[in-house]
Amino acid sequence: MVAASLARTDFQLGRAAWLFGRDWIARPSCVASLCGCFFWTLGYDTIYAHQDAEDDALVGVKSTARLFGAHSRPWIAAFYACAIACIGAAMWFSTARTWTLFLLAPAGLHFLWQVRRLDQGDTTRCLTIFRSNRDTGLLIGAALVTASYVH
Secondary structure (H helix, E strand, O other): OHHHHHHHHHHHHHHHHHHHOHHHHHOHHHHHHHHHHHHHHHHHHHHHHHOOHHHHHHHOOOOHHHHHHHHHHHHHHHHHHHHHHHHHHHHHHHHOOHHHHHHHHHHHHHHHHHHHHOOOOOHHHHHHHHHOHHHHHHHHHHHHHHHHHOO
16 A cells, blocks of 8 residues: 555656656645645555454565554554645745645644544444544645645
8 A cells, every 4th residue: 555655656756756746845835735745645544454463464565554553552652743844834935924824723633533433443433533534635735725825
């Protein structure tokens, strides 16, 4: 899953470079946003990997769920904290307004809810939490749109 996300990210980086030239990578907001998405992906992909960790072990697939094992919760929390910090930095670099960081509070609380609710042995719960990242995306998207239009 992570490999597919990274491949997709590489494609998006190449496409952005082609569309916008090489200057876009020098913009701190772009780099911070990309880093935020990377850490977010690590977090939700680890949750997703817990639902089929036993099958992964049988087949020999290496996943973050198998790597972190019983210690996945602090890793996921750290990934999500890095994601919020990076996305917040991207917002600040884009708007230069500190108050816009508070717009990420709902997404941060949603990340906290995911981490606290995680039960690595309950595959149904892992899938539910994984799917709830759609809501996280909506919360982050709403924060970004609001920050860009409200001055």
